[in-house]
Amino acid sequence: MNTRETDFWNERSGPRIAPEHFNNIVATAADLAIILDITGKVRSVVVNPLNPTLGRLDHWANRDIREFLAEDSLSKLEAQLEAHKGGAADPVDAIEVNHFDNANWEFPIRYTLHRTGQEGVILMLGRDLRPVAELQHRLVKAQLALEKDYETHRDFETRYRVIMEAVRDPFALVDVNTGRIIDLNSAAAQVLGGNQDSLSGGAFTQEFEGRRRGEFIEALSNGASVSGAGPVSAETKRGGKSVVIHPTLFRAAGDRVLLCRIETAESAEFIAEDLALTLSGLYRDGADAMVFTDSHGQIRYANDAFLSLCDAGALSDVRGKSFGDFMARGSVDLKVLTDNAARTGKMRVYSTRLESTFGTQVSVEVSATHLAGTTSPGFAFVLRDTSRLEVVRESGGMPPVPGVSDEAMHNVMDLVGSAPLKDIVAATTDVVEKMCIETAVELTDNNRVAAAEMLGLSRQSLYVKLRKYGLLHKDADS
Numbered sequence: 001m002n003t004r005e006t007d008f009w010n011e012r013s014g015p016r017i018a019p020e021h022f023n024n025i026v027a028t029a030a031d032l033a034i035i036l037d038i039t040g041k042v043r044s045v046v047v048n049p050l051n052p053t054l055g056r057l058d059h060w061a062n063r064d065i066r067e068f069l070a071e072d073s074l075s076k077l078e079a080q081l082e083a084h085k086g087g088a089a090d091p092v093d094a095i096e097v098n099h100f101d102n103a104n105w106e107f108p109i110r111y112t113l114h115r116t117g118q119e120g121v122i123l124m125l126g127r128d129l130r131p132v133a134e135l136q137h138r139l140v141k142a143q144l145a146l147e148k149d150y151e152t153h154r155d156f157e158t159r160y161r162v163i164m165e166a167v168r169d170p171f172a173l174v175d176v177n178t179g180r181i182i183d184l185n186s187a188a189a190q191v192l193g194g195n196q197d198s199l200s201g202g203a204f205t206q207e208f209e210g211r212r213r214g215e216f217i218e219a220l221s222n223g224a225s226v227s228g229a230g231p232v233s234a235e236t237k238r239g240g241k242s243v244v245i246h247p248t249l250f251r252a253a254g255d256r257v258l259l260c261r262i263e264t265a266e267s268a269e270f271i272a273e274d275l276a277l278t279l280s281g282l283y284r285d286g287a288d289a290m291v292f293t294d295s296h297g298q299i300r301y302a303n304d305a306f307l308s309l310c311d312a313g314a315l316s317d318v319r320g321k322s323f324g325d326f327m328a329r330g331s332v333d334l335k336v337l338t339d340n341a342a343r344t345g346k347m348r349v350y351s352t353r354l355e356s357t358f359g360t361q362v363s364v365e366v367s368a369t370h371l372a373g374t375t376s377p378g379f380a381f382v383l384r385d386t387s388r389l390e391v392v393r394e395s396g397g398m399p400p401v402p403g404v405s406d407e408a409m410h411n412v413m414d415l416v417g418s419a420p421l422k423d424i425v426a427a428t429t430d431v432v433e434k435m436c437i438e439t440a441v442e443l444t445d446n447n448r449v450a451a452a453e454m455l456g457l458s459r460q461s462l463y464v465k466l467r468k469y470g471l472l473h474k475d476a477d478s
Contacts, residue, residue, distance in 0.1 A: 032057070032109055032126035035116070038085055040064050040077070043121070051128055054107065070106065073097035080113050084122055096129065108133055169261050174204045176221060176249070176256035179213045191262050193238030204260075208234040220258050224249035231263075289364075289383040292371075297323045297334050300378065309364070309385065311356040323381065328353035328361055332450045336443045338379055341368040343445075350443070354383065363387045434469045437462070441471070 108129035170188035224247040289306035324334030444450040
């Protein structure tokens with residue numbers, strides 16, 4: 001059919017539409033139809049019955065349309081009205097304005113303005129833009145959510161990269177289905193003898209000697225999922241290093257992935273294990289006696305060297321007893337050692353005498369360490385037999401006076417020949433005695449009873465000497 005044969009649209013007077021049907025056509029062709037005079041006064045308003053969301057706008061009639069326009073839309077309407085006042089043809093461009101009514105709710109409308117043939121009367125046909133605005137709003141929210149997810153992804157990617165490179169252990173991520181390396185850190189690349197770019201995406205099995213892909217991946221999966229399967233041992237193909245692989249199986253986006261931690265002989269756990277064995281050998285076979293006690297000084301462990309010093313047959317003979325029971329001054333020595341070690345963390349050298357189970361005594365030097373960072377806090381003591389040193393000192397001449405330096409001893413020797421021996425001894429005795437008393441008071445943390453017992457003096461005699469050397473008030477103030 002040739003559409004040009006019809007004359008419905010070609011008549012000069014317009015299409016033949018009955019007046020009773022014209023209003024319905026206009027009302028349903030647009031969401032909102034307004035008859036407006038050239039001054040902006042609304043003569044009539046028709047709302048599309050198929051779009052009830054606009055509500056009833058009958059109260060717009062006989063009022064200025066500017067009362068229902070947002071401020072930013074006034075200039076658009078004024079420009080259209082001025083164009084029609086000048087007698088211009090119907091503008092082709094539409095205008096988009098924001099309406100608000102007495103209920104203080106807004107809605108956007110897209111208008112086209114048309115002449116009606118009557119002087120100063122304009123027909124405005126509007127299309128409701130709220131569905132479009134809502135769609136745009138959803139698109140903006142979706143875009144913002146997408147950008148937020150992208151930033152979150154970048155944030156997690158950055159954290160993941162930093163953690164992978166910060167950890168000292170070699171780590172590799174392996175796809176269980178393909179057996180290929182998804183990712184690995186630089187420590188793992190160094191152990192495998194390559195670089196991250198060349199190893200990433202390659203077959204994990206090919207990096208080890210004598211391994212088949214199916215069997216190797218299955219062994220790693222079993223080691224990660226089956227209880228008691230344990231790690232998998234292997235040897236790298238490029239460097240020939242013996243390694244132990246600790247796998248962890250998890251799912252990522254539905255795919256099974258193995259997180260493989262690769263241990264070598266230089267790894268921290270191997271070093272810690274080797275150090276533990278070395279320290280255990282030193283404790284078991286060392287020449288110095290070692291004792292471990294709880295926080296109250298009760299013996300928990302002691303090596304053979306200590307059992308030999310105190311003439312004990314087995315560890316059960318000393319376990320549970322107070323460490324102070326094996327020292328000549330008993331609880332005084334123990335309190336001096338534990339108090340100083342607890343206050344400063346350790347006490348380097350403390351001279352005392354160790355008493356065996358049979359009553360014999362041996363001169364020893366004790367160092368104490370406070371073990372506060374362990375699960376069972378306590379003290380560690382190392383004892384060294386100094387009885388042979390005392391014999392050497394006695395045979396070699398004057399034994400050193402505790403608390404007196406070599407320089408002080410030489411100063412005393414310089415007095416020989418300048419004064420009688422009686423005067424020299426009288427002059428130096430007080431100095432040595434004062435220094436010994438100061439040392440004993442300091443070691444016992446100003447405990448006068450313990451200091452008197454350590455010096456072999458009565459408490460009254462100690463107070464007399466403290467008063468003599470002016471130490472009584474000084475120590476009391478400290």
